[in-house]
Amino acid sequence: LHPLHQLNILSFSGIQMRTFHITWMTFFVCFFGWFGIAPLMPAIRADLGLTEPQVGNTIIAAVSATIFARLIMGKLCDTWGPRKTYTALLILGSLPVMLVGLAHDYTTFLLFRLAIGVIGASFVITQFHTSVMFAPNIKGTANAVAGGWGNLGGGITQLAMPLIMSAIIGFGFVKSEAWRLAMIVPGLMMLVMAFVYWKYTKDTPEGNYDEIKRTSATKSDISFWKSCADLRVWALAIAYACCFGMEITFDGVAALYFFDNFKMDETEAGFWAMLFGFMNIFARAVGGIVADKVGRKYGMRGKGVLLALLLTIEGAGIMLFALSGNLTLAILSMLTFAMFLKMANGTTYAITPFVNPKAVGVISGVVGAGGNVGGMLMGFLFKSQSISYGQAFMYIGGIVAVIGLLLFLVNFGKTVTVEQVEAELQTA
Numbered sequence: 001l002h003p004l005h006q007l008n009i010l011s012f013s014g015i016q017m018r019t020f021h022i023t024w025m026t027f028f029v030c031f032f033g034w035f036g037i038a039p040l041m042p043a044i045r046a047d048l049g050l051t052e053p054q055v056g057n058t059i060i061a062a063v064s065a066t067i068f069a070r071l072i073m074g075k076l077c078d079t080w081g082p083r084k085t086y087t088a089l090l091i092l093g094s095l096p097v098m099l100v101g102l103a104h105d106y107t108t109f110l111l112f113r114l115a116i117g118v119i120g121a122s123f124v125i126t127q128f129h130t131s132v133m134f135a136p137n138i139k140g141t142a143n144a145v146a147g148g149w150g151n152l153g154g155g156i157t158q159l160a161m162p163l164i165m166s167a168i169i170g171f172g173f174v175k176s177e178a179w180r181l182a183m184i185v186p187g188l189m190m191l192v193m194a195f196v197y198w199k200y201t202k203d204t205p206e207g208n209y210d211e212i213k214r215t216s217a218t219k220s221d222i223s224f225w226k227s228c229a230d231l232r233v234w235a236l237a238i239a240y241a242c243c244f245g246m247e248i249t250f251d252g253v254a255a256l257y258f259f260d261n262f263k264m265d266e267t268e269a270g271f272w273a274m275l276f277g278f279m280n281i282f283a284r285a286v287g288g289i290v291a292d293k294v295g296r297k298y299g300m301r302g303k304g305v306l307l308a309l310l311l312t313i314e315g316a317g318i319m320l321f322a323l324s325g326n327l328t329l330a331i332l333s334m335l336t337f338a339m340f341l342k343m344a345n346g347t348t349y350a351i352t353p354f355v356n357p358k359a360v361g362v363i364s365g366v367v368g369a370g371g372n373v374g375g376m377l378m379g380f381l382f383k384s385q386s387i388s389y390g391q392a393f394m395y396i397g398g399i400v401a402v403i404g405l406l407l408f409l410v411n412f413g414k415t416v417t418v419e420q421v422e423a424e425l426q427t428a
Helices: 012-033 037-049 052-079 082-102 106-133 139-170 176-180 184-202 231-261 264-281 281-324 327-355 357-383 389-407 418-428
Strands: none
Touching: 012 052, 012 082, 012 139, 012 327, 012 418, 037 052, 037 106, 037 139, 037 176, 037 327, 037 357, 037 418, 052 281, 082 106, 082 176, 106 139, 106 231, 106 327, 106 357, 139 184, 139 231, 139 264, 139 327, 176 231, 176 357, 176 389, 184 418, 231 264, 231 281, 231 357, 231 389, 264 281, 281 327, 281 389, 327 357, 357 389
16 A cells, blocks of 8 residues: 555545544544633633633643644654554543643643643644655645644634533533533543544554554654754744744634724624634645645745745735724734635645655654744733734734745755655656
């Protein structure tokens, strides 16, 4: 069995397509564990008596723990294999999700939130596993569709978790008990996916790492530091900080921004914020598809120019959003920058697997961690009491646009890799 050269999303046959569907569904469920607490925060804040800065700290904790976890998971994918790595992460990650209800003060809640943040590393395994299952000509598309559909869990959980909590209240529990019991649901979902992942996926199309003789192209014999000595790795990490970092930041503050700036109720504010997350159904995939097409015609250099262009337009769109004086303009500018942001997400991971084929896991981990570093740094802007949310968006938009322009100077196609040679042979 070999990596697939096309992505037929309606197919479930073959280990490649079965793994593709299982990995995006698992990532989707991981978002329930990772961000399930976010829509329950009004109840949690009241129950634990949290102050605004304390709430801000818990949001930063959830994102910062993921940084280190992504670095570790990337290396484990290279050495241990994605199947074992994902199963272990799901089992261990389910524990703080189900047990967060034991928190009865700020400190214990913060520690649980920090532990739950590790689940965010699931993204790296998803991207690694789809990279292994698909050929170079379709890798970007497969990564972008799996990542986008998984990310969609971050939007669905905003609706689902309050409904689960309401159902529990319907059984006679009070709100302070209901949020604690509600968090058991995503934990159980993660345990189910751990079983499914272990039983129905393989590390590679040829089989699991311990069943096959790994070739020099798939074996990780390059050290972490050697992999990271490449300027392109850091350029991608900074780019991902600007797109995915902004995505997770916006997920956290959008509803509040609409609520405060346009004087609407929570439900309406939540709806507009949800629209941003729902664009993952197609927007990230579009980025991967366009990047693959550009790559076939202009190579890695072309993909790099595309990424730079997308980030520059994203930055301009964020600044336009910050300046929006009315709801119509705010929604239009949000949807515009969301489109380019999510396309940039997809394009980043259409480049990442090609930087060094012998260290796909490590590099995926570093780039993924870059996204969370961006989210964490942006989180501090929104925690500040001296600047408004609108000013924070303005600063972020300016920085993203400048980094987009600087990225035009990076040549992502400077070395010929094993995968580029394979791609040329396939198109010849």
